[in-house]
Amino acid sequence: MIFDNTTEGLGLLAGTLTTVSFLPQVIQVWQARSAKGLSFQWIILFSTGVFLWFLYGLISDAPSVFIANGITLGLVWIILYFKIKYG
Secondary structure (H helix, E strand, O other): OHHHHHHHHHHHHHHHHHHHOOHHHHHHHHHHOOOOOOOHHHHHHHHHHHHHHHHHHHHHOOHHHHHHHHHHHHHHHHHHHHHHHHO
């Protein structure tokens, strides 16, 4: 049982770090009102992958996976919105 708690804690830490890493990009795109440097194809592919990880986390009952990927998906969708709005 302790292994499960340690594993989930590690997952939550990893998920927090990878999710928070998107905040500077969201802020940069929002402040610059430009997403020219971001590939639309990358946003779509990454969003799809993150969505699938989110589903995997839900199905597997792995909170660290579905929470982190749910938040990351929201941040990527914000970037997608800016990409569409500002090009």
